[in-house]
Amino acid sequence: MVESGRARQEAIYRAGVSGTRPRVPTDAAALRAAARRRCSRKAWAYVEGGAGEGATMAANRAALDRYEIVPRMLRDVAERDTSTTLLGTHLAAPLLLAPVGAAGLVARDADVLIGRGAAEAGVPYIFSCQGSSPMERTAAAMGDAPRWFQLYWSRDEELVDSFLARATAIGAGAVVVTLDTTMLGWRPQDLNLGSLPFSQGIGIAQYTSDPRFRELVRARTGGPARDVKITPAAVRTLLSISREHPGRFLDNLRSPIPRAAVETFLDVYSNPALNWDHIAGLRERTKLPIVLKGILHPDDARTAVDLGVDAVMVSNHGGRQVDGATASLDALVAVRKAIGAEYPVLLDSGVRTGADVFKALALGANAVTLGRPHIYGLAVGGSGGVADVVRNVLAEFDLTMGLSGVASLDEITPDTVVCR
Numbered sequence: 115m116v117e118s119g120r121a122r123q124e125a126i127y128r129a130g131v132s133g134t135r136p137r138v139p140t141d142a143a144a145l146r147a148a149a150r151r152r153c154s155r156k157a158w159a160y161v162e163g164g165a166g167e168g169a170t171m172a173a174n175r176a177a178l179d180r181y182e183i184v185p186r187m188l189r190d191v192a193e194r195d196t197s198t199t200l201l202g203t204h205l206a207a208p209l210l211l212a213p214v215g216a217a218g219l220v221a222r223d224a225d226v227l228i229g230r231g232a233a234e235a236g237v238p239y240i241f242s243c244q245g246s247s248p249m250e251r252t253a254a255a256m257g258d259a260p261r262w263f264q265l266y267w268s269r270d271e272e273l274v275d276s277f278l279a280r281a282t283a284i285g286a287g288a289v290v291v292t293l294d295t296t297m298l299g300w301r302p303q304d305l306n307l308g309s310l311p312f313s314q315g316i317g318i319a320q321y322t323s324d325p326r327f328r329e330l331v332r333a334r335t336g337g338p339a340r341d342v343k344i345t346p347a348a349v350r351t352l353l354s355i356s357r358e359h360p361g362r363f364l365d366n367l368r369s370p371i372p373r374a375a376v377e378t379f380l381d382v383y384s385n386p387a388l389n390w391d392h393i394a395g396l397r398e399r400t401k402l403p404i405v406l407k408g409i410l411h412p413d414d415a416r417t418a419v420d421l422g423v424d425a426v427m428v429s430n431h432g433g434r435q436v437d438g439a440t441a442s443l444d445a446l447v448a449v450r451k452a453i454g455a456e457y458p459v460l461l462d463s464g465v466r467t468g469a470d471v472f473k474a475l476a477l478g479a480n481a482v483t484l485g486r487p488h489i490y491g492l493a494v495g496g497s498g499g500v501a502d503v504v505r506n507v508l509a510e511f512d513l514t515m516g517l518s519g520v521a522s523l524d525e526i527t528p529d530t531v532v533c534r
Contacts, residue, residue: 116196116206116236119468119513122505137495138502142466142487145503149490156309157219161489163303166437170430174464177441181473181531186519194515195522196508200458200481201403201424203238203260203287207508208475208523211239211500212432212462212483213264213290216317218246220493225319226255227492231500233259235508240264240290240483243277244383246316248323253284262288264407266295267392269382276326278400289400290427291393294408296386299435315372318379327375330382334374394421407462410445412452419453425480426453429462432485443477450478468510472518475526 126136139145150158164171196207211232217224225247232239238260241249253261263281268274281289304310311317321327396404406418407427418426428446430439442463450459461479465471466487474482484507491503520526 116508116512117505118194119509119511119516122509123513136502136506138491138499138506139494140506145487145490145494149493152493153220156304156307156311157493159303159307159309160216160219160311161214161486163301164433164437165299165301165435165439168433169437170435170439170441171433171464173439173441174430174433174443175466177443178464178466178470178473181443181477181533183469183472183476183514183518183531184529185517186530189519189521191516191519191521193521194512196512196515198480198523200460201288201405203262205238205481206236207511208479208481209237209471209504209508209511210262210460210481210483211237211488211504212485213240213242213244213292214485214489215242215244216246216311217242217489217492218316218319219311220489221496223247224492225252227497228488228500229253229256229259229261230497231488231491231504232261233257234497234501235504237504237508238262238287241281241286241320242317243292243320244312244317246319248319249280249284250323260287262286262290262405263402264290264292266292266383267385267388269385270326270330273321273324273326273330273382275399276324277320278402280324282400282402286402288403288405288424290405290407291396292407292431293388294429294431294435296384296388299431300437301434312379312383313376315376318376318383321379321383322375327378327382331374331378334378390417390421393418393423397422405460409449410440410442412448415449415453415459419457425458425460427460427462427483428479429483432463443474446474446479447477466507468507468512468514471507471511472514472526473531475523476528476531478528 139148198205198208221227225245229239229252233256240262241252243264243266263286265277403424405425405427406423408429409415409426410430415426428442428449430442442461446461458480459478460481461474462483465482465484471482487503488500491499
């Protein structure tokens with residue numbers, strides 16, 4: 115059970131009596147500003163940057179602002195229930211932390227810190243395939259707290275199988291296949307700095323810790339297995355050299371093994387040939403529930419249902435892939451209409467506040483994912499900052515429910531909002 119909004123408020127106000135301010139700002143704008151002050155130029159460009167001129171990022175916000183909540187009065191909301199179950203995972207609230215690649219730009223051991231923060235706040239964390247810590251290490255840091263795993267479909271099918279097996283072994287509740295990043299979008303903020311974290315060895319820990327990936331590195335180098343060790347120390351070397359020589363990573367890295375690891379990653383990490391045939395065969399390769407992330411068109415949602423996919427995540431990758439793409443919230447409305455009321459749907463991209471969560475549920479989402487805000491919390495306060503950001507969002511969501519005359523998630527229906 116998550117902390118109630120009133121309890122969260124009271125704790126903050128009581129601390130304020132003794133002059134203690136919250137660890138992280140409680141409003142989205144101040145949180146973002148605080149994170150920007152803590153991030154390096156390259157880290158901020160990667161985390162905050164969008165595709166092209168940023169039109170899709172703006173559309174996400176505009177869509178959420180277009181809908182208004184219509185509170186109802188004189189309803190008994192003394193007790194509110196925010197809990198639900200999604201794909202067999204119990205959620206204390208309809209919120210998961212989204213996978214964010216290369217968070218190691220923001221903090222060392224970022225994924226471990228995010229995992230701890232998620233566990234502390236009582237929400238699941240979707241491990242990024244482009245994480246900066248091996249999934250096993252992040253899972254150990256979370257204890258029994260729920261986690262899912264995001265899969266970027268590699269060009270190497272044996273690597274895909276290895277990732278799926280590892281996800282099962284760490285107790286992942288689902289595999290989230292990201293569909294919209296078979297190629298990187300045009301991201302001017304990174305391009306203007308000549309900064310790709312993966313080429314600097316940041317965000318490839320799932321790969322360097324994988325036995326199949328190590329085989330691929332051995333094949334590239336032509337060396338025997340005993341000569342190739344992609345160790346945590348090697349990854350630290352990658353990070354150190356990338357900081358000392360930004361933009362000239364491969365030229366300045368002397369060890370042929372880490373360099374080979376980075377080059378191998380760049381060769382295999384994404385598969386532009388990914389298509390529905392791959393998805394159709396996925397059920398034979400894993401017993402985990404399957405979620406398709408990146409669905410925006412109703413016909414794609416229908417195809418996912420027809421193939422027996424367990425859930426879809428409506429997402430435009432936080433506006434990072436296609437400039438001028440439709441807003442995720444607008445796509446959610448069309449997707450829900452196309453596939454009916456019972457099929458599980460998550461919303462990703464643009465969610466910043468508890469009111470945003472309410473609107474997304476009103477328009478058909480079963481749950482939402484929180485992306486950039488939890489990275490802001492990481493930048494400001496580490497794992498505790500992540501937990502506090504989640505607590506604040508959920509506190510506002512709980513208060514929004516109560517103040518709108520809603521006592522349970524089932525009561526958050528389309529008629530609780532209007533489009534202006």
